[in-house]
Amino acid sequence: MGKKSRSIPSNWVEKRLGEIATLQRGFDLPTSTRRSGNIPVISSSGFSGTHDTAMVSAPGVVTGRYGTIGEIFWIEEDFWPLNTSLFVKDFHGNYPLFVYYLLQRVDLKKFSDKTGVPGINRNDVHKIKVLLAPIEEQRKIAEILGTWDSAIALTEKLITAQQKRKKALMQSLLSLPGTPTKLKKCLELVIREVSKPTEPYMAVGIRSHGKGTFQRWIENPDNVAIYSKDLYFSLVLFLLVVPDVTGF
Helix, strand or coil, X not given: CCCCCCCCCCCCEEEXXXXXXXXXXXXXXXXXXXXXXXXXXXXXXXXXXXXXXXXXXXXXXXXXXXXXXCCEEXXXXXXXXXXXXXXXXXXXXXXXXHHHHHHHCCCHHHHECCCCCCXXXXXXXXXCEEEECCXXXXXXXXXXXXXXXXXXXXXXXXXXXHHHHHHXXXXXXXXXXXCCCCHHHCEEEEECCCCCCCCCEXXXXXXXXXXXXXXXXXXXXXXXXXXXXXXXXXXXXXXXXXXXXXXX
């Protein structure tokens, strides 16, 4: 059975991208001439410092002109786009956040000039044909996608926070106070006969060359060869005071 094509809503129209959003090259701003301020400076790769003067009012949509091609940036405050970028000068009455998501659907890399340095010509981009929804649908689509982006950003922030907490906890648990102690002083070697387990168990071991530990669940002990008089290490337990790391 052939793949069904999605029908296009009757109230959507095909237009050239230049009719929806006019792109313009950014402005020169050498690092040596920047002044202290809180205005974000946006390059082809995104945030690139601050300045005390804005050239474009928010909201803004920026992409790379040369250097980094294909990234699209949504700017919610007045900003200064660098000359390595293209910014939307005129949204032609369209919903700016919708235009941001629309540009993400365009493969800008294929318009890169055939030169040593990747770059795109805005006139080529303006000729691209895309489908445009009515303004109210633009708003609803942008709000839905924006909600998903906010959820993703929050999830990533939570993951980063948890990673920091784990790192702090590991440092607290694995860094003993005072003079570093040799591992052999923390381990007690015990030699005895080992009875082979008859039920599933968790095998815990120490990797060679100090590369950490490992765990492996053994479902069928009969598949594991254990010989009598095997050696094993019995860890000597230490009482550690763990600081509060919830501030991370």
